[in-house]
Amino acid sequence: MRLRRPRGLSCYWHEGQFVVHPYPRGTPVALHPAAAEILSAFEEWTDPAEAARTLGHLAPETLGEAIPALHEAGLLMSEGNPQAQRDELIARHWGTWAPEAPFFHYATQDVPYPDHEAVSERAPGAADMPPLFTTHPGADRLPLPRLPADLRVPYDEVLYRRRTHRDFTREPVPLRTLATLLAVVFGPVDFIDSGRGALFRRTSPAGGARQELDAYVGVLNVSEVTPGMYHYNALEHSLELIGEGFTPDEAAHLCADQAWAGGAAFLVVLSAALERMRAKYPTPRCYRVCLxxxxxxxxxxxxTATALGLGPAQTGAFHDSAVAERCALDNIARTPLYVLAAGHPHPAPEDAPPPAMLRTFRDTALHR
Structure with a gap:
């Protein structure tokens, strides 16, 4: 019988132990680090006797005990069994993103939902809960206008008109428009009693109403606002200055050197204050919820940007460490997750894709 270690296998140190973690549906196992050397001999389908010759410096009795134990734990698979076939299939579909993406995806699958009573007993009291809002008390601040811009646009028009824009005019975005956008998307709508103090709700759903995401605004071309990096204080409805100065070149560089970002009127960095989510949900699956x-x-x-006459954009491609530093985030407890942008859309965008024509569909597989 030939054996092979799974392609879906991650090893790491945790709480002083060497852990081997197979996925999917695998159970993390704490082993002696020497197990990694034994597993390394089974990169491809290998007979145990052949592996023993490769590992000749190890005692035969050690291998005689270790190989069956690793096989029983699912860390070595038998050739041709269903587990091996599934492992090959996962490697084929996820291999480009391995090991980070498939490990995160499968290691957080089928996680038992925390028992409400147990979580309630461990949860911090009201006095120890993290603050609802992020503020920078010592920062210079710009109170934003409370008079909202007009959002009375038919829903179907907004929905079907929404497109991602990469070309913008140089017309400044009015401060009132930016203020409305920030209030509608990131401001509190109402407050609820969680049993351990208040929580607030936004116009978007959020897991457990934890509202762990904050907005940092890189202003490039907004009337009445000096270019710079700001934090949107949702409690005060104000912009708190994090750092003066912000240029199109810097904006493009932060967004993984995408030139279009420098043409936007402003960027919005969404950052996660992880303790707000972790205070209620202890399982690693909850990071998925943050995303x-x-x-x-x-x-x-x-x-909302579309309803206000702006062209929205968004990107997951950005230099995380540089963005965190620019927003004064430690990139540990508070870390950037997403970058949004907007400006006045160009009437004749150069980068707009052409419509699909008959010749396009000749080269397109619409179904199997």
């Missing part, structure tokens, strides 16, 4: 929440806010941002 989903960023997507919810991104869609509301795009629709």
């Amino acid at each position: 989903l929440n960023a997507g919810h806010l991104g869609q509301t941002f795009a629709l």
Whole structure:
């Protein structure tokens, strides 16, 4: 019987132990680090006797005990069994993104939902809960106008008119328009009693109403606002100055050197204050929820910007460390997740894709 270690296998140190973690549906196992050397002999389908010759410096009795134990734990697979076939299929579909993406995806699958009573007992009291809002008390601040811009646009028109824009005019975005966009997308709509103090809700859904996402605004071309990096204080409805100066070249560089970002009137960095989510949800799956929440806010941002006559854009391609530094985030407890942008859309965009014609569909597989 030939054996091979799974392609879906990650090893790491955790709490002083060497852990081997197979995925999907695998159970993390704490082993002696020497197990990694034994597993390395089974990169491809290998007979145990052949592996023993490769590992000749190890005692035969050690291998005689270790190989069956690794096989029983699912860390070595038998050739031709269903587990091996599934492992090959996952490697084929996820291999381009391995090991980071498939490990995160499968390691956070089928996680038991925390018992409400147990979580309630471990949860911090009201006095120990993280603050609802992020503020920078010592920062210079610009109070934003409370008079909202007009959003009375038919829903179907907004929905079907929404497009991602990469070409913008040099017309400044009015401060009132930016203020409305920030208030509608990131401001509180109402407050609820969580049983351990208040939480607030936005116009977008958020897991457990934890509202762990903050908005940092890189202003390039907004009337009455000096270019710079600001934090949107949702409680005060104000912009708090993080750092003066912000140029199109810097904006493009932060967005992974995408030139279009420098043409936007402003960028919005969504950053996660992870303790707000972690205070209620202890499982690593909840990081998935943070990413989903960023997507919810991104869609509301795009629709609201469209209703205000702006062209929205968004990107997951950015230099994380540079963005965190520019926003004064530690990139540990507070880390950037998503970058949004907007400006006045150019009437004749150069980068707009042409419509699909008959010749396009000749080269397109619409179904199997």
